[in-house]
Structure formats: C-alpha cells, structure tokens
Amino acid sequence: MDPPRVGIVCAGSVTVFRISPQGRQVATSVLSPGDWFENVFPMASHERTFYQADQPLTVAWLEATTFQRVMRTYPDFGLELIRGQVRRLADVEARVSQNALDTVAGTVALAILQMAEREGRTDLHVTHEELAQRLGTVRESVSLAISKLRRAGVLAPARNRKRLISIPEPAEARAVRRLPRGERLAFRIRRAGGMPGRALEFAGGHTVQRIGFVADRHGPSAGGRDPPPNFASNVPAWAATTRSLVLSNALRSPALTTAALARSPERSPVRSVTVSPFLTVLRCAECAHADDPRRPQTVCTHCGGTLLPEYDTTAMAARLSKAEVAARPRGLWRYAELLPVGDLARAPNLGEGDTPLLPLRRLSAHLGLRDVWLKDEGANPTGTFKARGAAVGVARALELGLRELAIPTAGNAGSAWAAYAAAAGVTLHVVMPVETPEPIKAECRAYGADVTEVRGVISDAGRVVAARCAAHGWFDVSTMKEPYRVDGKKTMGLELVEAFDWDPPDVLLYPTGGGVGLIGIWKAMEELAALGWIDAKRTRLVAVQAAGCRPIVDAFATGAASAQRVADPQTIAAGLRVPLPFAHRLILRILRATRGTAVAVSDAEIRAGMRTLASVEGIFACPEGASLVPALQVLAARGDVRPEERVVLLNTGNGLKYTHLVPPGDGVPIGPPVV
Numbered sequence: 001m002d003p004p005r006v007g008i009v010c011a012g013s014v015t016v017f018r019i020s021p022q023g024r025q026v027a028t029s030v031l032s033p034g035d036w037f038e039n040v041f042p043m044a045s046h047e048r049t050f051y052q053a054d055q056p057l058t059v060a061w062l063e064a065t066t067f068q069r070v071m072r073t074y075p076d077f078g079l080e081l082i083r084g085q086v087r088r089l090a091d092v093e094a095r096v097s098q099n100a101l102d103t104v105a106g107t108v109a110l111a112i113l114q115m116a117e118r119e120g121r122t123d124l125h126v127t128h129e130e131l132a133q134r135l136g137t138v139r140e141s142v143s144l145a146i147s148k149l150r151r152a153g154v155l156a157p158a159r160n161r162k163r164l165i166s167i168p169e170p171a172e173a174r175a176v177r178r179l180p181r182g183e184r185l186a187f188r189i190r191r192a193g194g195m196p197g198r199a200l201e202f203a204g205g206h207t208v209q210r211i212g213f214v215a216d217r218h219g220p221s222a223g224g225r226d227p228p229p230n231f232a233s234n235v236p237a238w239a240a241t242t243r244s245l246v247l248s249n250a251l252r253s254p255a256l257t258t259a260a261l262a263r264s265p266e267r268s269p270v271r272s273v274t275v276s277p278f279l280t281v282l283r284c285a286e287c288a289h290a291d292d293p294r295r296p297q298t299v300c301t302h303c304g305g306t307l308l309p310e311y312d313t314t315a316m317a318a319r320l321s322k323a324e325v326a327a328r329p330r331g332l333w334r335y336a337e338l339l340p341v342g343d344l345a346r347a348p349n350l351g352e353g354d355t356p357l358l359p360l361r362r363l364s365a366h367l368g369l370r371d372v373w374l375k376d377e378g379a380n381p382t383g384t385f386k387a388r389g390a391a392v393g394v395a396r397a398l399e400l401g402l403r404e405l406a407i408p409t410a411g412n413a414g415s416a417w418a419a420y421a422a423a424a425g426v427t428l429h430v431v432m433p434v435e436t437p438e439p440i441k442a443e444c445r446a447y448g449a450d451v452t453e454v455r456g457v458i459s460d461a462g463r464v465v466a467a468r469c470a471a472h473g474w475f476d477v478s479t480m481k482e483p484y485r486v487d488g489k490k491t492m493g494l495e496l497v498e499a500f501d502w503d504p505p506d507v508l509l510y511p512t513g514g515g516v517g518l519i520g521i522w523k524a525m526e527e528l529a530a531l532g533w534i535d536a537k538r539t540r541l542v543a544v545q546a547a548g549c550r551p552i553v554d555a556f557a558t559g560a561a562s563a564q565r566v567a568d569p570q571t572i573a574a575g576l577r578v579p580l581p582f583a584h585r586l587i588l589r590i591l592r593a594t595r596g597t598a599v600a601v602s603d604a605e606i607r608a609g610m611r612t613l614a615s616v617e618g619i620f621a622c623p624e625g626a627s628l629v630p631a632l633q634v635l636a637a638r639g640d641v642r643p644e645e646r647v648v649l650l651n652t653g654n655g656l657k658y659t660h661l662v663p664p665g666d667g668v669p670i671g672p673p674v675v
C-alpha cells in the first residue's frame, strides 16, 4: 500500500471526480486552499477518483506520523482542518437534500450559488458539461435547466456567450438563494476558455497511485512523475493564508520536501501489498487430491488431472473487504490475497491488468442488444491476456527457485512468458510452430528467449519441450501443467465483477483454445461467492471456438463429459488451434454449471468480425477476440441472449500482430494506387 499520508492544498483548487461503475464522471467536491485529503483513515470508495487541478496547484504532503505529531503539538491546526471538513460536509448535505427535493433547475441554481460562495468571486468558469458532472447528470439536462431559469427570469439572457456563468455579487447570490424561483438573478453566461488540464490522479478513493501532471492545452506535460512545481516555495504561502497555523516543525520534516515526493515512485505501492497467507493446497479438479504448493508441481500426482490453487476464503473474508480492495492501486496485484504469490516484492511487474471495459454501443444497437461490453485485454503488456498468466506464473517459478523454464506455445503465451522471464532474470526456452506470426517470433527474440521453431501445431511443440526438459532439467510450464497462471488469468474475472460493482454480468463470451482464461473467470466468481462478496448469480459462460477446431462445441452439443481430439485442426486463429484442451473435462463442467453454451464460427466470420469491431467500434482485436462478434450474432439470433441482458465479450489480444489477416482490398474499399 501507499504510505499513509495527508495532502493539504496550499495554492490553487482541485475538483474531485469519481468515475461511477457505469463510466460516468461525477464531480463530488472542490478542494480549495486549506482543504485536505488522506489515505490514513480506512475509508474507501468503489469508484475511481481523480483530482483535477483547476489552476496550477501546490499540495503539501505530510506522512501519517508527521501528521499525528503536528495534530498533537498544534491543536489549532486540527481545528482548522475540522472547520474545512464541516464546510464540505455542509455542502454535501445541502446538495443531497436539494437533489431529493427539488427540480433539476433548482439543483443547478444551487450548485451555481455554492460555487460562487465558495470561490468568493463572480465569474465562474464552468461549462454546462462540468455542471452536469458535478451534479451527476447529463449536459442536456443542465442546458435545459439553464434555459428554464432564463425563461423564468432567474438568469439573464444568454446573448452570444453561452458557457461561462458569472454572478455580479456573491452577496446578491446568497440573497437569491433564499428567494423563491422567479426572482431575478443576473447570471451572465459566456463561453469558458480552455482551462489548464493539470491533474493529479488517484485511484480507489484514498490511495495515491500516481502523482503528476498531464498535458494541458497550453503547454507540454510536466511529466508523469514530477512533483508539483514550486512545491517547497509555496508552502509558506499556504501557511500565510491560514494564519493560525504554525508549521515550522512540519516544514523542517523530511515529509515536506520534494526529495521525499520523488522517493515515492508509482510502482512501490504494488510491491508492498501484504503477503497472502491464504493459499492452502493445489487441488485436483478431477479427483480432489491435494498437492503441496510449497514444492514445484505440474499436474495431479494422483491422477494427472488439472491442479487449481485453493484458498482459505473463510479466513480471508474475516480480514479482507471489498472496500479495502477498491482502495488499492489498480492492476492485477490489487487482488494479492487471491493470488498464489508469496513474495510480491520480487514479482516482475510490467503494468499487467486493469484493462479497459468498453461499451459497444454501435455494435449492440446493430444486434438489437442494449448492454454489450468488451474487456480489452489487448491493453496488457505484450498485447494479450497472456501477460496475466505469465506475471503470476513467473513470479511463482521465481519463489520456488526455478531458474530455467521451457514453454510450448501457439504464439502469445511465448512472448508474454519471455517478457516476464526477462524482467525476472529467468531463462526461458520457447518452442513454437513455424507458422507463428513473425511479430510474435520477433518479440520472443527481443526478450532474449531461446526460440526453437517446429513443424506442426502446439502439441508437436509440447513434445519437443517435454523431451528437452527431461534431458536438461528445465521446468515445463506448459498450459495447465503449470498450476498458477490460471490465477493470473482469474483476475480478468475479478476486475470484471468489481467494475460492475460486484454484480456479475449475465453472459460472457470467451474465445476458447486451451480454456485457461475461461476456467480462471469461473474460479474468480466461485471465490468471490465463497467470500460472500457476490450472491448466487453466475455469469453464463460461452466458449467460442473455430469451425475447424471445435472439440468443446461438439462435446457440449452431445452432452459428453469429455471432448475428442481434433485430428487436423484448421483455423486462422492460432489461439483457437488447440486440438484437445488439457482441461477439457473441467471446461465442459463449467459451461454446464453456469448454464452457458458453446458456439463455433468460421474463419470467414472471424475475419469479418475483425473488420466489424475495428470499423464500427474502433477496436482492432486479435482473431480469437474477433470470433466473439459472429458468435454473439448467433446467440442473439437464437434468443440465447435477451436484449436487456448485460453481455461481455472478452477480447484476448490486440490485432496489431495479425495485420496479415487484413490484407488490402479484403472487403474494404481500395484507395487510390500507391505511386
């Protein structure tokens, strides 16, 4: 966790925004000099919080210990802070009662008055959009309310300058607040100029994740990790504005130097999350035999089945809350207790997880659906969801003392493991089919992996790996012979459920080759239910496969408990070219237990899906991810997905490694000839 500390606004003002689970940006309050925020007290919000500076900003940071010392030594300091909190609370109460009792027009008028009073000035640089964000509504409602107020004579006519609200006298504004509607309030409205977009970004309400400035419209970025400019020199200015405070001790303390700020790099919070003591055993999914996670394991020592990490969720529930998770920095490691890694400080971290969840508005309208989303795993390091499995798998290998790993791959697992092996300083041997796309081979070479190409498919690569591991003593980290990557992929499910405010979506479509991600997402929901964080509702999981390699689809259709190996798997989607997924029995059980289904689509449909997602939604997906588009079309047409249901497409990777699947003239208009 980030070190507990208190930030005090010294100069400038800050608007606090929350991002609601629906993705709406809501401004919750404005902090002005003397106001403060903290991550010392255990409170949290489920939403993402941003602090945006409205003008150049100076913040004084006090470490928790310094803060406590100052509070004890200077009671006036504490009183001043309490006064500020009371004022903010009063604002919130006024707004809540207003929202409950009044019309939108009244709410808008009150918001304008509050801003005028707080800022003590007459010109409010606020757009309709910003007012809408403050009030948690949409711009259209605010614009409508403002024209209503205008017609009622409360606002002056707009003239030609529309967007900036100006109040002649705060005193007058205060008086108007007590007057019934219809009294005249001379708001002058004119357009706001471009406001500097300097921002401090925080995550999860109280935990400082990133301190820095984003580019504003008037100048270049000050750089993501720079401390606020003029930090030290502005502290006395703030001390002067709050005259009753004596801060000489605090000013001398190391907490209030730019050097102290520079010593808190972005990634340090992630690495210091408490070690999970909750991993108990590796449980076989087939025979329930338990294996010891403190030793290197591959498959069940009893029956050869798939091993899954198992956690003491009862003990975990007593010590961990949703709010605590929500307050942590974004990314895969925020779910530390639900991950098998013990030594987080040594785990390689390339910024995995926290991928965007995007509403597919145009596509869903086209399909007659209303609530379709895409989780875009293409945003991960190395451009695919494999980064999640590799981050956790390599971290476990490292703490188990394994230093030379080997992996057979159809492509993306190889580059992801190569990247994390590089970051961890572990040797990796990659064996892949010659047909693997060139960008992926290049990635593996760049990451310094030992690359061998074989004729055939991934199972042929697997045989080569097995032989060499036996000969050289390397450790085989093949999919599902390595029991930990599944929990890395599980975080896709954890993020998804958390993003929807712990309400699992109705349906999830998953491109299923090896099926580890599907198993992970199912495991996420089972564990969240065991923690008591979600109810009995389960997302219906849909496995999507290619027509030329559909072992799960066929077995599901016949009601079989296990799938049959496909003799000659054929598809352009390499990730779906898995003749028999190792965990086929488990996958089939999961599809049935969640009342899901399995769908196959043709290569032509996959290509069309790539173009559709890219041209209609602006998302260039890998072929595996794009296969979900035609699959959703099938489900919608069959009535397997109802229009009002919340559907998530899990796009497993970025399309940039697959440009060969979108050749010129392939279904898109040909431009003028290249000379």
Ligand SMILES: [Zn+2]
Residues within 6 Å of the ligand: 284, 285, 286, 287, 288, 289, 300, 301, 302, 303, 304, 305
């Ligand atoms: Zn077993």
Ligand SMILES: [Zn+2]
Residues within 6 Å of the ligand: 386, 389, 413, 479, 485, 514, 516
């Ligand atoms: Zn994998």
